[in-house]
Amino acid sequence: MTVKLNLKDITKKFGSKVVLNRLNLEVNEGEFMVILGPSGMGKTTMLRTIVGIEQPNSGRIIVDGVDVTDRPPNKRNLSMVFQNYALYPNMNVYKNIAFPLKMAHVSRQTIDSKVKEVAKLLNIDQAINQNVTTLSGGQKQRVALARALVRDPALFLLDEPLSNLDARVRYTARQELKKIQKDLGKSFVYVTHDQSEAQNLADRVAVLHNGTIEQIGPYEELYNYPVSEWLGDFLGEFPMNFVDGDNLGYPGTHIGFRHNWARLSGDGIPATVVLVEITDDGYNTHCAIDNEKQIIVKAEKKLSLGDKVKIMPQKMNIYEEGKLTKTVSA
Ligand SMILES: Nc1ncnc2c1ncn2[C@@H]1O[C@H](COP(=O)(O)OP(=O)(O)OP(=O)(O)O)[C@@H](O)[C@H]1O
Ligand SMILES: [Mg+2]
Numbered sequence: 001m002t003v004k005l006n007l008k009d010i011t012k013k014f015g016s017k018v019v020l021n022r023l024n025l026e027v028n029e030g031e032f033m034v035i036l037g038p039s040g041m042g043k044t045t046m047l048r049t050i051v052g053i054e055q056p057n058s059g060r061i062i063v064d065g066v067d068v069t070d071r072p073p074n075k076r077n078l079s080m081v082f083q084n085y086a087l088y089p090n091m092n093v094y095k096n097i098a099f100p101l102k103m104a105h106v107s108r109q110t111i112d113s114k115v116k117e118v119a120k121l122l123n124i125d126q127a128i129n130q131n132v133t134t135l136s137g138g139q140k141q142r143v144a145l146a147r148a149l150v151r152d153p154a155l156f157l158l159d160e161p162l163s164n165l166d167a168r169v170r171y172t173a174r175q176e177l178k179k180i181q182k183d184l185g186k187s188f189v190y191v192t193h194d195q196s197e198a199q200n201l202a203d204r205v206a207v208l209h210n211g212t213i214e215q216i217g218p219y220e221e222l223y224n225y226p227v228s229e230w231l232g233d234f235l236g237e238f239p240m241n242f243v244d245g246d247n248l249g250y251p252g253t254h255i256g257f258r259h260n261w262a263r264l265s266g267d268g269i270p271a272t273v274v275l276v277e278i279t280d281d282g283y284n285t286h287c288a289i290d291n292e293k294q295i296i297v298k299a300e301k302k303l304s305l306g307d308k309v310k311i312m313p314q315k316m317n318i319y320e321e322g323k324l325t326k327t328v329s330a
Helices: 043-051 093-103 108-121 137-149 167-184 195-201 219-224 229-234
Strands: 003-014 017-028 032-036 058-063 078-081 155-159 187-192 204-209 212-217 241-244 254-257 269-279 282-288 294-299 308-313 315-320 323-329
Touching: 003 043, 003 187, 017 043, 017 187, 017 212, 032 043, 032 195, 043 078, 043 155, 043 187, 078 137, 093 108, 093 137, 108 137, 137 155, 137 167, 167 195, 187 195, 204 219, 204 229, 212 219, 212 229, 229 241, 229 254, 229 315, 241 294, 269 294, 282 308
Parallel strands: 032 187, 032 204, 078 155, 155 187
Antiparallel strands: 003 017, 003 058, 204 212, 241 254, 254 315, 269 282, 269 308, 282 294, 315 323
């Protein structure tokens, strides 16, 4: 498999603040890589460093096998969609999209057909002659996306490109984007803090935490077997449940399990039902196992508040000092 992007030991500081800390990442040819992380974790900084707007304090950036660390942004063969769009305000939609091609001295005819094709694809062809300052946030975002997609770089970098679309449009745009990426066959590095985007778009997800990649892999793998308690807590609609291993014969550890991994009958950890939420396929039953600790178990039967239950995970992730050591089945 060809590696399109290789980040080697990238460190980036602002003053004494370390944002990227010896970060390593490989993105394969044709791969949809989603970088997921909480706000302020350095996702934008990472993309800006790859594209060359920021210089790393140390480390190397390899694009298509070529070390581009010391090259200016326009000599890196990358195309980026910025979080804040960065459109040219005194130009209309057409000229904004055409701009990178014009810079590359592409023929006028080719520019024209390319711009129209991409504008149509992203459903902004109606607004093609409008000045970009008159567009809505969602339209601006699609122009920014079009301006990136009109080019043919080694790799696309996208910084939360759908965040300003409303829910329904975002859903459609997400499907479109996934299809565009597969049709182009190009590698995407797509930054988001939205877990459902990560879940639905990514071939692999890389979670950014404390300046490095906490874990990388298919979403399901990270969701089921997070390498750290931090990640188990961060990923998913609900945080992973964590209990002291003492409860289940694994002293000195923490046991992590997802809400649909446990039964509420037979043996197990004594608990009291404190909240019941109805879902499409069962009841998310919130249980208190001592005064403050609450865990969530999906139950088939509707229980009542105050019911006494016993929680028995059928599958358990064992964490020692916050790190996953093994997974066991009951
Ligand atoms: N030019 C800069 N000078 C100083 N600090 C900066 C600069 N750019 C970013 N930072 C800091 O680096 C950290 C990471 O910021 P960054 O914008 O990369 O996060 P992010 O993950 O993209 O966040 P968000 O999800 O909100 O977009 C923040 O603490 C931010 O304040
Ligand atoms: Mg950002």
